[in-house]
Structures are given as structure tokens and as C-alpha cells.
Amino acid sequence: MKRRKTQPSRRGAGQTNPAHPAVDSFQNILPSSCQQNWLFGLFLLAITLLAYQPVWHAGFIWDDDTYVTNNQALHSLNGLRLLWFVPGVTAQYYPLTFTTFWLEYHLWGLNPLGYHLVNVSLHAFNAVLLWLILRRLNVPGAWLAAAIFALHPVCVESVAWITEGKNTLSALFYLSALLAAFKFWLPTGTSWQPKPAASPAESTRPLGDWKFYWLALGLYLCALLSKTTTIPLPFVILLLVWWQRGRLAKRDALLILPFLALGAGMGLITMHVERHLGTTGSEWNLSWFERSLIAGKDFWFYLGKLFWPHPLIFMYPRWETETSQVSSYLPTLAMVVCLFVLWWKRHDWARPLFVAMVYFAALLLLVLGFFNIYYFRYSFVSDHFQYLAMLGPLTLAAAGMAVTLNRLWKSWPLVEPVLGAALLLILGGLTWQQCQRYANVETLWRVTVAQNPDCWLAENNLGYLLLHNNRVAEALNHLQAAVKIHPDDAMAENNLGSALLQNGNRDEALVCFKKALAIQPEYALAYNNLGDLFLKQGRAEDAMPYLLKALALQPSLADAGYNLGNAYLQKGQLAQAVQQWQKVLTFQPDHAKALNNLGNAFLNAGQIQPAIGYFRKAVAAEPNYAEAENNLGSALIQSGQLEEAVRCLSNALATQPDFVPAQNNLAWVLATCPQNNLRNGREALKLAQRANQLSRGNDPLILRTLAATYAENNQFTNAIAVDRLALRLVQPGSDLAANLQEQIQRYETGSPSRD
Numbered sequence: 001m002k003r004r005k006t007q008p009s010r011r012g013a014g015q016t017n018p019a020h021p022a023v024d025s026f027q028n029i030l031p032s033s034c035q036q037n038w039l040f041g042l043f044l045l046a047i048t049l050l051a052y053q054p055v056w057h058a059g060f061i062w063d064d065d066t067y068v069t070n071n072q073a074l075h076s077l078n079g080l081r082l083l084w085f086v087p088g089v090t091a092q093y094y095p096l097t098f099t100t101f102w103l104e105y106h107l108w109g110l111n112p113l114g115y116h117l118v119n120v121s122l123h124a125f126n127a128v129l130l131w132l133i134l135r136r137l138n139v140p141g142a143w144l145a146a147a148i149f150a151l152h153p154v155c156v157e158s159v160a161w162i163t164e165g166k167n168t169l170s171a172l173f174y175l176s177a178l179l180a181a182f183k184f185w186l187p188t189g190t191s192w193q194p195k196p197a198a199s200p201a202e203s204t205r206p207l208g209d210w211k212f213y214w215l216a217l218g219l220y221l222c223a224l225l226s227k228t229t230t231i232p233l234p235f236v237i238l239l240l241v242w243w244q245r246g247r248l249a250k251r252d253a254l255l256i257l258p259f260l261a262l263g264a265g266m267g268l269i270t271m272h273v274e275r276h277l278g279t280t281g282s283e284w285n286l287s288w289f290e291r292s293l294i295a296g297k298d299f300w301f302y303l304g305k306l307f308w309p310h311p312l313i314f315m316y317p318r319w320e321t322e323t324s325q326v327s328s329y330l331p332t333l334a335m336v337v338c339l340f341v342l343w344w345k346r347h348d349w350a351r352p353l354f355v356a357m358v359y360f361a362a363l364l365l366l367v368l369g370f371f372n373i374y375y376f377r378y379s380f381v382s383d384h385f386q387y388l389a390m391l392g393p394l395t396l397a398a399a400g401m402a403v404t405l406n407r408l409w410k411s412w413p414l415v416e417p418v419l420g421a422a423l424l425l426i427l428g429g430l431t432w433q434q435c436q437r438y439a440n441v442e443t444l445w446r447v448t449v450a451q452n453p454d455c456w457l458a459e460n461n462l463g464y465l466l467l468h469n470n471r472v473a474e475a476l477n478h479l480q481a482a483v484k485i486h487p488d489d490a491m492a493e494n495n496l497g498s499a500l501l502q503n504g505n506r507d508e509a510l511v512c513f514k515k516a517l518a519i520q521p522e523y524a525l526a527y528n529n530l531g532d533l534f535l536k537q538g539r540a541e542d543a544m545p546y547l548l549k550a551l552a553l554q555p556s557l558a559d560a561g562y563n564l565g566n567a568y569l570q571k572g573q574l575a576q577a578v579q580q581w582q583k584v585l586t587f588q589p590d591h592a593k594a595l596n597n598l599g600n601a602f603l604n605a606g607q608i609q610p611a612i613g614y615f616r617k618a619v620a621a622e623p624n625y626a627e628a629e630n631n632l633g634s635a636l637i638q639s640g641q642l643e644e645a646v647r648c649l650s651n652a653l654a655t656q657p658d659f660v661p662a663q664n665n666l667a668w669v670l671a672t673c674p675q676n677n678l679r680n681g682r683e684a685l686k687l688a689q690r691a692n693q694l695s696r697g698n699d700p701l702i703l704r705t706l707a708a709t710y711a712e713n714n715q716f717t718n719a720i721a722v723d724r725l726a727l728r729l730v731q732p733g734s735d736l737a738a739n740l741q742e743q744i745q746r747y748e749t750g751s752p753s754r755d
Contacts, residue, residue: 040143041128048124048150051428054435055116055160061441062461063163066091067101068115072588074098074105093273096225097166115162122168123159124150129175134395136182137240141402144420145395151427153309153434154390157383160438167387170226174233174388177219181237184212185252186244205245213255220259224266229388231267232362234259239362243355274374284372290321294369294380296332302364302386306393312434313451314444315458316379335361356396363389378457441465449478456486464495467502475499490520494529501533509533524554532563540570558588565597574601592622596631603635611635619648626656634665642673660702663691668705671712672755681712700726704740711743711752719747 060069073079073089080102087093100118108114131146139145149155158167187208207213216237223230234256242248286294297319305312322328339361342354367373367385375382402416409415437447445462448455463478479496486492497512510533516526527550534543544567550560565580578601584594599614615632618625629652636645649666652659670684688706695702703726710719723744730737743753 037132040131044127044131044146044150045121045124047147047424047428048127049120051151051431052116052120052123052156052159052435054432055120055438056113058116058160058435058438059112059440060110060162061438061444062161063091064161067098067163068105069110070588071098071101074102075589087269087273091273092166093269094166094170094225094227096222097169097227100165100169112162115165116160119159119162119165119168122165122172123155126168126171126175129172129179130391130395133175133179133182136179136186137244139395139399140406141398141400141416141420144402144416144423145391145398147420147424148394148398148427149391151424151431152306152390152394153312153427153430154305154383155387156312156431156434156438157314158387160435161384164384164387166227167229167384170223170230171388173219173223173226174230177216177223177233178236178240180212180216180219182240184208184210184216185237185241185255217258217262221262224262228263228266228270229363229366229385231263232365234263235362236359239355239358243351271371274372283377286321286369288370290323291369293321293323293328293332294319296330296335298368298381299335299361299364300331301381302389303360303393305383305386306390307397309430311451312383314437314448315452315455316381317452317454318376318379352396352399356392359392360389363392378455454485456482456489456492459485460489460492460495463499467495467499472499472503476503488519490516490523490526493519494523494526497526498529501529501536506533506537522553524550524557524560527553528557528560528563531560531567535563535566535570538570540567543567556587558584558591558594561587562591562594562597565594569597577601590617590621592618592625592628595621596625596628599628599631599635603631603638608635608639612639624655626652626659626662629655630659630662630665633662637665637669642669642675642678645669646678658690658694660691660694663687663694664702664705667691667709668755671705671709672753674754679712681709685709685713697725698729700729700736700740703729704736704743707743707747708753711747714752716747716750720744723747 067090068074071090073082080099082089083098083102084095090098101115104115104118127146127150130149131142134142134145158164184207188205220230220233223233237259238248238252238256241252339357342350342357344350346354364386367382369376369380401420405416405419436443438444442462442465445458445465448458449462452458459478459482463475463482466472466475466478476496476499479492479499482489482492483496493512493516497509497516500506500512501509510530513526513530513533516523517530520526527546531543531545531547531550534540534546544564547560547564547567550557551564554560561580561584565577565584568574568577568580578598581594581598581601584591588594595614595618599611599618601611602608602614603611612632612635615628615635618628619632622628629648633645633648633652636642636648646666646669649662649669652662653666656662664687667684667687669678670680670687673679685706688702688709691702692699692706697703703722707719707722707726710716710722723740727737727740727744730740746753
């Protein structure tokens with residue numbers, strides 16, 4: 001009972017400090033019915049959803065394929081088991097984050113809207129949690145700090161990027177753990193006012209209910225399992241307890257030990273996985289002295305972006321450490337001096353500043369350059385790195401505004417909310433504008449290239465995207481720019497080689513692939529592309545060693561397995577080809593080209609229904625795959641499903657209007673179909689004439705179709721002439737020759753073909 005009496009009432013935890021009437025003055029002007037926590041929480045949720053409205057229509061962008069769209073572990077219960085118990089099955093060991101993606105995948109598949117709404121909602125909940133924490137600490141302007149966090153454009157990268165759901169989710173657990181920790185360490189009233197050093201007796205005041213301790217520890221574990229940038233939480237707890245009490249007790253150090261053990265363990269796992277990603281080599285080969293210079297520059301960069309968020313770039317330029325220039329030392333020196341002065345005056349006027357800036361530095365510590373992070377290959381800074389760190393300076397700024405405005409305009413209570421609303425409108429507009437850059441991956445990379453012309457990764461990724469959209473000429477420009485900016489990157493060289501190969505420049509492509517392997521000898525993608533190059537030259541024997549090497553380096557590389565199957569097919573080993581394509585599907589069940597090839601294999605073997613099944617899966621996997629649509633249509637024709645065949649062939653031509661096989665097949669159905677409602681002689685004739693034009697009149701099968709369309713339009717003289725031309729192009733005595741003879745005899749009697 002005594003402990004219960006020492007705890008504040010629910011209302012007391014959020015009451016303002018009498019010495020600071022500026023605290024939450026926004027609430028003081030509202031009707032009493034609007035002073036409930038849930039109402040302001042709804043307000044934060046509403047303004048966040050509104051500011052992030054452009055994200056509702058956004059798609060998947062960079063890394064979202066690794067985390068979501070191509071992540072096979074999201075598809076099954078066994079995949080869920082792997083996410084938790086096999087570190088390395090995903091790019092980073094964040095099993096709780098991937099579990100949320102697993103749940104979302106099973107709720108709405110690959111519809112990006114659901115993922116975006118979850119991320120925006122998590123961000124809004126984080127703003128609410130920040131408000132509750134600051135109210136408990138009696139921080140002036142708590143409402144403003146929470147609203148600024150909700151609408152600050154620096155947060156857009158974390159909220160609009162589905163992959164960074166790990167940021168918003170880990171922050172949810174981090175802030176919840178912090179709130180629970182305060183209920184344990186600081187169960188009585190708190191104060192915003194600086195406090196002199198307390199006596200040992202004051203630092204051992206009664207603790208709260210132990211359930212909050214264990215709750216905080218559990219929530220901290222959840223935060224770590226979502227993202228390990230939350231490791232500094234134990235230090236943050238001690239920092240804020242020190243701020244409130246004036247000093248720490250020995251028991252505080254003992255109580256924090258389990259937190260430190262959890263953080264250290266998860267940190268070691270993260271370092272191991274990051275090293276597995278390839279955080280070794282010249283790009284990470286920096287001395288501690290160089291890392292210190294980078295840290296100083298990072299510190300001021302992040303602080304500057306909070307107070308002047310322009311320009312915000314998805315990928316900032318990567319800084320060079322010039323140790324010979326005096327100016328390189330100034331940021332680090334200024335950071336050290338600033339923190340030292342604040343520490344020196346920590347018991348005086350600088351106490352709030354000291355807490356805010358030490359918090360800021362602590363939350364940035366893991367991303368200031370002292371530890372190798374794979375992203376540092378591209379840039380030493382990123383907006384999403386300071387998602388949690390920004391809470392310190394933003395809270396300090398909001399509190400400073402609230403206190404200053406109250407002192408200057410004490411008799412004008414509307415000044416703070418009016419100026420606060422104006423600031424929020426500006427931030428909300430900037431966030432709304434920033435969100436539009438995340439509409440789709442092409443927009444993102446184009447904007448990045450425009451803002452950071454030396455960003456080789458943006459040039460490379462934009463070129464790769466354009467290449468896969470068959471915009472080869474444009475892709476070549478960007479890939480050549482990437483190689484020019486960063487000539488020692490194997491990925492850029494490999495992608496340039498792929499573009500050159502697709503453009504028909506095989507000799508130049510060969511040079512690029514070999515250069516990629518010279519840069520990175522164990523690069524599976526380059527081995528695969530070399531094999532593909534030789535396959536396109538009909539040199540299956542030369543291709544196979546490269547394809548086998550690619551699979552030895554990366555057994556799950558589906559394209560290499562697919563190409564190996566093609567090599568077997570080229571050598572006439574159909575059984576081995578089918579086996580290889582089926583193996584590809586174990587790694588990537590939606591590999592459209594492997595599915596299409598399996599369909600062709602079964603169709604050629606006379607097994608029409610299995611072939612139709614594979615073709616359907618290929619079309620489902622890649623809806624604009626004209627070849628698969630055409631093959632499905634052809635199989636459906638053979639099975640007598642003519643209406644669906646017409647739809648499939650029409651879809652193929654909608655995707656690729658001059659796709660000759662689809663033109664020929666659709667023309668044949670429209671000309672010879674026994675169903676009156678499906679026949680269309682005029683359309684059939686147009687299609688057949690175009691197909692014959694594209695094939696230069698040298699294909700007897702297309703000529704046979706053209707003859708049938710002439711006959712359907714009662715132009716029997718033309719039909720007979722075309723069939724006789726086709727006869728001259730085929731082997732005498734063949735089945736096709738016999739079929740053409742039968743058609744000529746039918747046309748001579750004035751009867752069209754009916755299949």
C-alpha cells in the first residue's frame with residue numbers, strides 16, 4: 001500500500017510544473033472535453049496521415065525487393081521459422097521486423113498500400129508516445145515537440161520507405177520501453193527545472209512497481225529484434241534518471257546490467273551479419289583518426305538538417321577525409337568543445353542542453369562512422385539514421401520556444417499555439433512535398449541523380465531499372481555514367497555489360513563482364529552473364545563452366561539455374577533442362593521464364609494440361625510477359641478453349657504489338673474458328689498481313705495463316721497463290737506440305753478453312 005501511495009495519480013503524471021506555466025499551454029486554451037490524451041493522440045494520427053497522403057499511392061522502392069517483394073521467407077511458416085532461427089537468411093537479423101512483413105504479406109500480399117499505411121501509423125503512434133513521455137517529464141511544449149516529430153520532413157525517408165519499417169517499429173518498442181522505465185525508475189513527480197547535485201539519500205528514492213522494470217526489459221528486447229540502433233536505450237534511461245535526480249545510485253548500475261547484456265548480444269549479432277554483407281575492403285579501411293573526423297562532420301550535418309531541412313537527398317554525397325586540411329578538424333573539435341562546455345555547466349544553466357545533446361550524440365554513436373555499416377559504401381549520412389536521435393534536439397527546441405513565448409507574451413496565451421500551428425503547416429507542407437519523391441523507384445532515382453550527380457549507385461540502379469523495362473538506350477547512358485563515376489565497382493560494370501549485350505554489342509559486353517570479375521573474382525552475377533553471352537552465340541559448351549561456377553558461388557541464383565537449363569536444351573539434353581528449370585522453382589517459384597520453358601517442354605511432349613498450368617503461372621508471375629501469354633494461347637487453342645485463347649493472344653499483342661507469333665496465332669483463330677461469334681475475317685487479315693510483313697514473307701506457317709485469312713474474306717485466288725508460295729518453302733513430303741495441299745484443294749472449291 002505504501003508504494004501505491006507514493007505513485008502519482010494518472011492526472012498528476014501529466015500535470016504541469018507550477019514553476020513553468022508554459023508547459024502544454026496549448027491544452028490550457030482548449031475546452032476541458034478536449035484535454036483527454038486520446039483526443040490529442042487522434043490529432044497526431046490525423047495530421048500525420050494527411051501529411052503523408054502521397055505515400056498512400058506510392059510503390060516499392062530500393063531494397064524493398066530484398067525485404068518484401070522477393071523475400072521467399074515471407075511466404076510460408078517454414079520461412080517464419082528461418083527468420084527467427086537462421087541469422088543470415090535475410091540481409092539483417094531483425095526477426096521482429098521481418099515477422100511484421102510476414103504478417104502483412106499474408107494479409108494483403110504485395111499491395112504496397114497496406115505496408116505504407118502500417119508504416120505511417122507506426123510513425124504517428126511514435127509521436128503519441130513521445131508526447132506521453134515528455135508530459136510525464138513535465139517538459140514545456142510537449143505537444144509541440146510531438147507534433148514537430150510527426151511532421152518533420154527528415155522523417156520521410158523512414159516513413160515513406162517500406163524497408164525502413166524497421167525504424168518505425170523499433171522506435172515504437174524503444175519509446176514504450178522508455179515510458180515503462182520511467183514508471184519504474186521515476187514513479188514520483190518529475191521536473192523540467194535543472195537540479196543541483198543531489199545527496200546520496202535523494203538518489204535512492206523508492207522505485208516503482210517491478211512489473212514496469214520487466215516490461216521495459218521485454219520491450220527493449222523487442223526493439224533490438226526490430227533494429228539494433230536502439231542499443232543505446234540503457235544509457236538513455238540512466239541519462240534521464242540522472243537529469244531528474246541529480247545523480248545516479250549503485251543500484252541503478254546493477255539494474256541496468258540486463259539491458260546492457262541484451263544490447264551487447266544483439267550488437268555482436270548485427271556486426272557479424274554486417275560483416276557477412278561485405279563491410280570489408282578499401283571503402284571501410286579507415287583509421288580511427290579518420291573515423292573521428294567523419295563523426296564530427298556527421299554530428300553537425302544531422303543537427304543542421306533538423307533546423308534547416310533543405311535539401312533532403314535520398315543518398316547524400318560520400319565525404320572524403322582530407323587529413324591534410326585544417327578545415328577537416330574543425331567539426332570534430334567544435335563537437336568536443338560544445339559537449340565539454342555543456343558538461344562543465346551541467347549543474348547550471350546548461351543542464352537541459354547537455355541532456356539533449358548527449359542524447360543526440362548517443363543515439364547517433366552507432367552511425368557516426370566508428371562502426372562499419374554497409375550503407376557507408378554509398379554515403380556516411382542518411383536521414384533515416386537520425387530517426388530516434390532527432391528527438392533530443394527537437395524536444396529542446398520545442399521547450400525553448402514554449403518557455404520563451406510564455407515569458408514574452410505571458411498575457412497572450414494564443415501566441416504559442418498560433419505560432420506552433422504556423423510551424424506545423426510549414427513542416428507538413430515540406431513533408432507532403434518530400435513524400436512525392438518516393439512515388440516509385442524510377443522517380444526516386446531520377447530525383448537523386450538530379451540532386452547528387454556524382455551518386456554512382458543512383459545512376460547504376462536507374463540504368464538497371466530502365467534496362468529491365470527494355471529502355472536499353474537510356475539505360476546505357478546511366479550505366480556508363482555510373483562506371484565513369486566509380487570505375488572500380490563490379491556491379492556497375494556487370495550491369496553495363498548486360499545492357500551492351502541486350503543492345504547487341506557482345507564484344508563490349510564481354511569486356512565489361514571480365515572487368516567485373518577482375519574487380520570481384522567471386523561475383524556470381526558476372527559469371528552468369530558470361531554464360532548467357534555464350535548461350536546467345538550458340539556456344540553451350542563454353543557457357544556451362546561459367547554457369548556452373550555462378551551456381552557454385554550462389555546456389556540460389558535463379559537466373560544462373562535457368563540459363564544452365566537453356567544450355568542443356570541447346571545441347572539436346574531435354575530431360576536435364578527440365579530438371580534444372582524445376583530446381584530453379586525451388587528457389588524462386590515465380591521465375592516466369594523457367595515456368596514458360598517448362599510449359600513449352602510439356603507442350604512439345606503433347607502434355608497440354610500440365611503445359612497450360614505452367615503457362616498460367618508464368619503469366620501470373622509476370623503479367624506483361626508476351627511470350628508466355630502467346631504460349632498459353634497456343635496451348636488453349638490445342639485444348640479447344642478458344643475464347644480464353646483469344647483473350648490471351650490479345651493480351652500478348654497489347655503488351656507487344658508486333659510480336660509475330662501472337663499475331664500469327666490470333667489471326668489463325670479469328671480466321672478458322674468454327675464459332676461464328678469469335679471469327680473476324682477482317683481483323684485476321686490485318687494481323688496476318690502484318691506478321692507476314694515482319695517475317696519478310698519467308699515463313700511458311702505465317703503464309704499458311706495468311707492464306708486462311710484470304711479465304712475467310714472470300715479472296716480464294718489470293719489464298720491459293722499464297723499457299724503455293726508456302727509450298728515452295730517447305731520440305732516436299734512433310735506434314736506441313738500435305739496440309740498446304742489440302743488447303744489449296746479446299747480453296748479451289750470455294751470453302752474457307754475451319755479448324
